[in-house]
Each structure stands twice: as structure tokens, then as C-alpha cells.
Amino acid sequence: MNAPLPKHIHQRIRADIEGHIRSGRWPVGHAIPSEADLMTAYGCSRMTVNKVLSSLAEQGIIARRRRTGSVVAQPSIDKAVLTIRDFPAEAERSGKTYAFDILAQRTQTADVATAARVGIAIGTPVRFLTTLHRFDGQPEALEERLINLDAVPAARTEPFDDRPPGTWLLAHVPWSEAEHVIHAANASPSLAKRLAIATGTACLIVERRTWQGDTLLTEARIHYPGEQHRLVGRFTSTGLAASAAGPE
Amino acid sequence: MNAPLPKHIHQRIRADIEGHIRSGRWPVGHAIPSEADLMTAYGCSRMTVNKVLSSLAEQGIIARRRRTGSVVAQPSIDKAVLTIRDFPAEAERSGKTYAFDILAQRTQTADVATAARVGIAIGTPVRFLTTLHRFDGQPEALEERLINLDAVPAARTEPFDDRPPGTWLLAHVPWSEAEHVIHAANASPSLAKRLAIATGTACLIVERRTWQGDTLLTEARIHYPGEQHRLVGRFTSTGLAASAAGPE
DNA sequence: TAGTGGTCTAGACCACCGC
DNA sequence: CGGTGGTCTAGACCACTAG
DSSP states (O other): OOOSOOSSHHHHHHHHHHHHHHHTSSOTTOBOOOHHHHHHHHTOOHHHHHHHHHHHHHTTSEEEETTTEEEEOOOOTTEEEEEOOOHHHHHHHTTOOEEEEEEEEEEEEOOHHHHHHHTOOTTOEEEEEEEEEEETTEEEEEEEEEEETTTOGGGTTOOOSSSOHHHHHHHHOOOSEEEEEEEEEEOOHHHHHHHTSOTTOEEEEEEEEEEETTEEEEEEEEEEOGGGEEEEEEEESSSBOOOOEEEO | OOOSOOSSHHHHHHHHHHHHHHHTSSOTTOBOOOHHHHHHHHTOOHHHHHHHHHHHHHTTSEEEETTTEEEEOOOOTTEEEEEOOOHHHHHHHTTOOEEEEEEEEEEEEOOHHHHHHHTOOTTOEEEEEEEEEEETTEEEEEEEEEEETTTOGGGTTOOOSSSOHHHHHHHHOOOSEEEEEEEEEEOOHHHHHHHTSOTTOEEEEEEEEEEETTEEEEEEEEEEOGGGEEEEEEEESSSOOOOOEEEO
16 A cells, blocks of 8 residues: 655655545644654654655645644645646647648737737737647647747747747747636637637637746637537645646 | 845745746756855855755756756746635625525435446435525526535535535535536526526536545536636746636 | 765754743 | 744765766
């Protein structure tokens, strides 16, 4: 049942504590043995114990307080970590072929509405790209992207021959902050046509904005067709675990 | 510009490194000074430096390799942390009044389809609840919930007078794992009627399943009406930051 | 082989805070 | 006051790996 005796002391300590918590033997609020207790229990130095407990506290698994000791932390169920993969990576994961078509593009300066929406100055040069992502030839999602050419000048002449804009950007541009907004909307006639679905079909829309410092780098609005697409997030109360996203 | 001189050495080291990364001065792949270099630069012991770098590596901000040293890690933009708040908490946050109606409920044993879907044994006693959540009197979301009464026996007779099932469960039941699935669907006539929207309106559906160990505790399917509802996640490349979820 | 990180020790002093 | 965690030191040996 237990892991096969980890090589390092800190792994054993950590596995033991996490096991107690995950199994429910140590419920929320339950006291963790003090550092001194764990020292003697595992026959190691305090620094070793301290590194484990500090790490657990950093991850929100336990809460540490002076004098009263450490306790199992209340996990916040209201955080869901979703993976929203790069399209080529997602296709590979699901064993499908990936292809993309750039349906439309233009380079211009940001008008008032655009500038206000994404928080850039009016007149900033931007490149718009409309990309259809296809898995096994079938439309998977439609992406409408804006790239701030002041922030990413190399994108002005990039042909995006072998990689779609999102993948290219991810590899070339360092970023510091990102925001995702997810909502649902009925497909417009033009969107429906390009995704090969019926007008009015419910679509999942993921908007992603990425910044470097205060400068917006890019904004993408990705439309997933109908009920086919699901964003999946899985996590545990003892830290966050990765997940899968994609069609059923 | 810099933070006002942190008290501890490890805070200074960490702030300096994160600052270099976030500002873009140290792009992805850029080498982090070795532990020995940082020791001499900050005039501290190796253990202090090591704790900082280990923590940064644990959070995925840097990647550490023997012999070649540490480098700035490639941030994974594909993770979105969404907060999916408890309804009373969400109402309070947005300054609205909260109310809920339990529209329907029944207690029975799990049939084949239910058992298979959520992974419990056929015949397990379960309680189904259909709850309408209202903000300022208006329908905010419709929740269809299943509770495993073998795992949460106290839920069998709980009247849910003052708190909706989800809030009650959060406060009473320890859990270890959770999964969220988000997708979009067109509102059925009955759903549309209860949410006071037009049939066929695109809805955002959040399914949440919660386990304790291998035992499913509860499953909730929450339908948010139309384009009104948005899930928002914000994060930084140097670790994850919390976010907001809600209408508008 | 040499340089890097991975781990660990056996101490130390301090800040906090409930009793 | 005493016990807790927070931080730090000045070493040590080992594992891994590029050159």
C-alpha cells in the first residue's frame, strides 16, 4: 500500500503526512506533529523536517502557526485548475492529426474600441488573425487573435507557415501575466458555418489575454463548437494536479 | 522601485530573481547564478540560497539541472486557475442578496446509469436535489446535485433550511479530490423556464465531483444562464494568482 | 574530472503568543 | 515563561553529467 520506501528522509516524511491527510485520518484542523516530534520520530535534523513542513505550507496543504503548531489546512474547493492546451499539443495527446488554416488577417492600427477593450493606446499597430484549427481534418476551434506589434515586432512579418500564431508566440515571447475568461454563447451564422455546426449551437468561448508587465502582448478568443468540447480540471486538496482538456 | 528592503535574506534573493524574470531581463532559458555565486553575492550560507531556489523550482518558475545549473523555466500558459465560488459568497462579493429554492428532491438507491456515471455501487443510497440559486431575486444558476448517503450519512435528513446543499457540504465534509468539467449546451425547455431564459440559449455548465479517497461524496451540475456568466482566471508566469468569477 | 545541484547535520538565535 | 515555528550557519557527502 505504501510507496516502496523512498530513498530520502524528506520524501518519507512528506509521503507520510500527505497520506494521513488524503486518507482522511487527519481531517482539516488536525494537528501536525511539531518539528521536534518529527525530528525524533524520523531520527533526522530539524532542518530536514522544516523543509518538508515549509513546502507543505507553501502549497497550502497545512497551515503553520507559532506556539500552537501546524494543522491541516482547509482546502479551498473553489479553485479549479484547467489546462487549455496548445492546439498541436492537444492534437498529439489525443492521437489526431493537426492542421490549421489562417482564414483572414490584417494589420492596422488599433481603433478606439479595440484600444479600450485590451488596454493599449489608440493607434498602436496590431495584427489580427483568424485561424481555424482542425483535428483529423475536422474543425476543432476558431481562434480570433490580436497581436500587439509594438510589443512583439517580430510578429509583423511572421508568415505562420508551420505553426499557428499561438504556438509561435508561446515559443518566442516571454510573458508575465495572463487572464482567461470563459463563457458560453450561441453560434452566429458565420461562426457556425466555419465550425460546420448549426447556427445557434451553444459554444464555449475562451478568451485569453497575455501581458508582459503592463503591456498587452496578445489577445485570443477561441470558440469551441457545441457540446463536443470540455474543459477538465482535476485537483486534490493536497496540492494541485494537472488535468486534461479536449473533446470527449 | 524595489521593495523596501526585506528583512530576511531569502526574501531579498527571491525578490531579486523573480524581478529579473518578470521584467524580462532574464528570459526563458536564461541561467540563474549558481548556488555558490549567490552565496558569495549575498554573503549567506548555501542552505539559504538552496531553499530559495528549491522553492522556485517547486513552483515551476525555474528549472534546475545538475552540472549545467538552473535556468528560467518555460511557463505553461495552458493552466487557468478559476475560482468557482460558493453561491452565498459570490452573492456577497457582488453586493447582491442571496436566496435559494429547492425545487425538487428525492432519496433513492443509485440505478445502473447513475452508478456508472459517478463510480459508485449500484444500490448505493443517494439524495438528489435540484436547487435554484437567486441573486437579487433573479435566477443565477440551477444546480442538480447528487449526494452519496453512504459517504455522507448526515445529509440524509438535513433539511437545508438556511444553507444550500453545496455550502452545507463544504462546511461539513472533508474531501481529498475534486474534478471540474466545463462545457456549453443549449438550454432545454425545462431549464430555460427555470432560469427565465429562452429555450436554446447557450448555457455554461460546470460539473463538479468531489471525492474522499476513492469514494465519491457528491456530484453537482450547475447551469449558468446564457452569456451573462463568465468564469475568470488570472495568473502570472511566476506562480499562480487567485481570480474572480461571476456575472459581468 | 570538475562543477552543479540534492540532501543532510547539529547546532544557533530570534519572534511570536498562549498560558 | 516555554514551546512553537522562522531563519540562518558552516560545514559535509553524494549523484549526476557535460566536456
